[in-house]
Amino acid sequence: MNINFLDKFLKIIMSPKVFSYTLIWLIVLVFFGTIAQKDIGLYASQMKYFSSFYFLFLGFIPLPGGRLVLLLMTINLFSSMFKRNLWQLKKIGIVIVHLGGLLLLVGGGLTAYFSSEGNMVIAEGEATNYVDDYHNMELAFVNNSLKDSIEYTVVDESLLYEGSRFQIFDEGPEIYVISNIKNVRIENRISPADSIYKGLLEKFVLLPKRPEAENTQNRPALIYKIEGTSNRSDGIYGLFLGQGLNDPFKIKDQIFHSEYRRERTYVPFDIQLIDFEKVMHPGTNVAKSFSSDVNLIENDIPRRTLIKMNEPLRHKGYTFFQASFIDDSEIETTVLATVKNYGRLFPYISSIIMSIGLLIHLLLMMPKMVKGKPK
Amino acid sequence: MKNNIYIWLFFILILASCSTEDKIKTYRLPKKSIETSILVEKEKVPSEISSETKKFTLQWKVPSSWEQFDGHSMRMASFYVPHSTGKGELSITEFSGMSGGIQANINRWRGQISLPPESEQSILTSSNSYNSELGNFLFFELANETSNQGILASIYELSNRTIFVKLSIEQSALIEIKKDFIAFSKSISL
Known part of the structure; x- marks a missing residue:
């Protein structure tokens, strides 16, 4: 490959314009992805527009999907860190903002590739250690x-x-x-x-x-x-x-x-359902609230805890939400929505980093702003 | 210029390292043992049962109110199942192979409580599937309100034999006993 060509290509990739275009394209994807949910459903829309590298517009025109755009954005942001003129004391705020943004994208990648979510279904008196x-x-x-x-x-x-x-x-x-x-x-x-x-x-x-x-x-x-x-x-x-x-x-x-x-994703502990309780709205078959009294069994040691709506159980990176129940037989069965998200903390951390970066940049720019432009 | 090439190589390396996860995985899980289960001991199995059947023993967890009794010689075990208005009779039997199939057996039982036969699809649709230590089993609830007769049954189709758990009981007692019956069926293990 011609070295000059590679160099030109890298310059394009590193250009701040790429970041702007990818950002605009993401807005377009969000718009069309949201509208498409109505016809093809949430999951299919997510797969087509956001979790894909490309999708076919009108059935034959290939357009970049969410993953490709975010990958480009990550490469662009990462390579921009190697610009020599960026590494100056007066630009330290911008460097920190870039690092925060990069961390956000890395967290998104971790979530996309390594996170799992599903249902843990447990009948009363039984124990389960896997998520569907x-x-x-x-x-x-x-x-x-x-x-x-x-x-x-x-x-x-x-x-x-x-x-x-x-x-x-x-x-x-x-x-x-x-x-x-x-x-x-x-x-x-x-x-x-x-x-x-x-x-x-x-x-x-x-x-x-x-x-x-x-x-x-x-x-x-x-x-x-x-x-x-x-x-x-x-x-x-x-x-x-x-x-x-x-x-x-x-x-x-x-x-x-x-x-x-x-x-199936196996979890390194068992959850046993001791009792499932539901409270119905008076005179209706509509559940008002429901909760699961469970034993979290790890190394043969049980720990009793109550999982309620909006009060999930968090353990070893897994979060168990009270999602639903099955009541079609005499045995009550609870359904716990289970999420393991490796990138869960990334948005918080990167937001803090970016805020600090913006603050530093603002402070560094303050004297210039106070001084104002010469009349 | 050189720096740029290194960045490029770095990304190629990252992308190349993705998706190395195995597509086919093998793992083993222990067969869970139930501490309070009752083992059907060899000497308790009636002598009429073939030698192959003798070797095949099952364990289960019996509700405290149920009472074991010596039933028909072809049965692996028999229990009286008391309820508020009387008692039902539960049998566990085991046959090699498919033993006539599900449709034939369910229709035979339907006949016993004066219900007309059903198509196989209809029978399978009305069944519920549950997991047990022994594998998946199908649960059937047959009820004849007119004659107040009912049957709860679980069928386990194993690799080379079929296990039938059948409870004959009054139709009015089905609701009362169903929970215990399903729990009992789930507890059956090798």
């Missing part, structure tokens, strides 16, 4: 034939696209993803299934239906093929979210079944 993601799915192969433990081999959603092929074990059978359905409808087969179809698919077919705007209302499904088990387990299997029955198959003389479930 709101949107991401995973394919889990469960080996229940071990004596003292259950072995899970979990495949990330990014591998579960149509046509994907992968092996879950070394020298193990190959998994071929035939179909990944966003929202499924399940129908009886009208004619006998071919012998290649196993379990659920022997009697039912999984068909796509129009996805709902609100992603959590969709029921995703997966159809995949196992090849190379060296036994009669080779075949096509179907799974959907919330499936009650497991279709077992053999791999290397061990019995497995698969689950298509919300992506």
Whole structure:
């Protein structure tokens, strides 16, 4: 590559104009992203405009998405720190403001890539140590034939696209993803299934239906093929979210079944629901308030605490909010919205840093301002 | 000029270091043991049950009011389940393979309480799925208000056998017992 070209390119990247343009483009994205929520739902809009590197305007014009714009902004801000004329005592306030802004963007990046949020669902008397993601799915192969433990081999959603092929074990059978359905409808087969179809698919077919705007209302499904088990387990299997029955198959003389479930994040402690209490508005079925009396069990030591609306439990970087409840059976079940945000403190810290920077800059500029311009 | 190239290389390095997370992960979790559970001891299993079944033992947590009794020889265990107006009878049975399938068994039980048979889809739709130590199971509630007969049932389809937990009880007592029954079903483990 021509060194001059690279140098010119870097000068453009470092230009304050880039920061201005990216800022304007972010405003445009926020405007269109907010309007789009009405038609495609909050999650889809967030994915399309803010969590993407690019999106297709009118279906064919690629335009920069939120992540690309913020990445450009970060590079621009970072590279501007290397300008020699910036590192002067009289510009120390500006340097601090830049550092604060950079920290804000780094925090945003950490939140985007490493944070997790989901639901922890606990029935009364039971304990749970994992959180189900709101949107991401995973394919889990469960080996229940071990004596003292259950072995899970979990495949990330990014591998579960149509046509994907992968092996879950070394020298193990190959998994071929035939179909990944966003929202499924399940129908009886009208004619006998071919012998290649196993379990659920022997009697039912999984068909796509129009996805709902609100992603959590969709029921995703997966159809995949196992090849190379060296036994009669080779075949096509179907799974959907919330499936009650497991279709077992053999791999290397061990019995497995698969689950298509919300992506699980395990927390390093258990939460046991002792009692769930809800107060209804008089004469209605509308909940006025609800709370969960829980035991936080860590290293076998329980700590009793109450999670109420607007009074979450915070522990080891996780925050558990009282979000909802399930009351469709005799056993009451609480739903705790759980968030782990590594970048949670960044906005506060960077705001403080930027305020200090502005204050210093103001103080340094004060004599000039007081002196005023010569008449 | 050189400085600029270093900045550029620095960013390439940062970007290249992203997304190295494993796409396929394997982990093991211990099978939780229930301290207060009752182990079905081998000698308590009736001799008529095949040798394969003898090896297969289950544990469960029984509500204090339930009373175990020696039921039919094909059962793994039997309990009387008292309620405010009488008592129901709960049985735990185990069969190899699919044992006729869910539709056939549920329709057989529906017949026992004078209810007409249903399609498989309708049966599956009316069921609820729960997790237990043994794996997922399907819970069914069958009720005939006219004859005041009811059945609560949990079916566990394991890799090579099927476990049935069935409680025959008065229809009016279903609400009273349902919570205990589901908790009992969830407590069943190997």
